[in-house]
Amino acid sequence: DVELVESGGGVVQPGGSLRLSCAASGFNFDDYTMYWVRQPPGKGLEWVSLITWDGNTIDYADFVKGRVTISRDNSKNSLSLQMSGLRIEDSATFYCAKGGSYGSGYHMAVWGRGTTVTVSS
Amino acid sequence: SDELTQPPSVSVSPGQAARISCSGDSLSKQYTSWYQQKPGQAPLLVIYKDNERPSGIPERFSASTSGTKVTLTITGVQAEDEADYYCQSTDSSGTYVIFGGGSKLTVL
Numbered sequence: 001d002v003e004l005v006e007s008g009g010g011v012v013q014p015g016g017s018l019r020l021s022c023a024a025s026g027f028n029f030d031d032y033t034m035y036w037v038r039q040p041p042g043k044g045l046e047w048v049s050l051i052t053w054d055g056n057t058i059d060y061a062d063f064v065k066g067r068v069t070i071s072r073d074n075s076k077n078s079l080s081l082q083m084s085g086l087r088i089e090d091s092a093t094f095y096c097a098k099g100g101s102y103g104s105g106y107h108m109a110v111w112g113r114g115t116t117v118t119v120s121s
Numbered sequence: 122s123d124e125l126t127q128p129p130s131v132s133v134s135p136g137q138a139a140r141i142s143c144s145g146d147s148l149s150k151q152y153t154s155w156y157q158q159k160p161g162q163a164p165l166l167v168i169y170k171d172n173e174r175p176s177g178i179p180e181r182f183s184a185s186t187s188g189t190k191v192t193l194t195i196t197g198v199q200a201e202d203e204a205d206y207y208c209q210s211t212d213s214s215g216t217y218v219i220f221g222g223g224s225k226l227t228v229l
Contacts, residue, residue: 035218037164045156045164045207047218059216095163104170105152106211106218111163 002026009115022079022096030074033099038092086119123212125221132227139195143208151211153191159204203228
């Protein structure tokens with residue numbers, strides 16, 4: 001079965017940094033675009049970043065651009081999100097998601113359970 | 122602008138059809154997907170590539186497109202369908218992912 005397990009969340013002060021990780025299993029990781037999506041408490045889904053299978057295409061939402069870096073290690077079936085300059089409004093559950101098959105457009109076929117980031121002084 | 126607009130809430134009686142709309146300029150050019158999210162759970166893909174259902178998603182879930190408006194239809198709504206539903210697409214250039222604000226489906 002496809003499984004995505006996020007880790008690395010926690011409590012951090014404003015201006016601090018965190019590195020989120022996502023361990024993938026049950027599928028050919030290097031065939032798929034991967035995503036990070038966040039959800040602030042009680043609010044809707046917000047796309048954060050994506051990285052294509054080969055890492056050649058990387059995109060970020062405007063609200064994180066310049067503050068986060070997405071990366072992947074296909075040899076280890078892992079996805080990461082390095083976040084710095086964290087703000088209170090970045091507090092959210094962060095989900096790792098697997099993309100769909102080639103030609104089916106950008107969408108999140110399978111989601112992890114999420115990891116919680118709390119930015120607070 | 123590349124935004125997706127959904128009604129905040131939709132209510133329906135069991136056995137009836139629920140229709141949740143999603144409007145946005147990019148929808149006439151880009152694929153749309155829909156996600157179901159129940160309280161305390163991760164989102165679940167229910168529709169992708171406009172009207173394709175992933176394996177395991179009941180046939181009562183379908184979607185249709187008319188210009189810049191996409192509608193998710195759940196026929197024969199069941200109590201277990203009560204959830205938040207989000208539409209998702211990309212901006213007109215196909216570069217950035219965008220989500221609608223979500224619609225809370227209440228089964229009366």
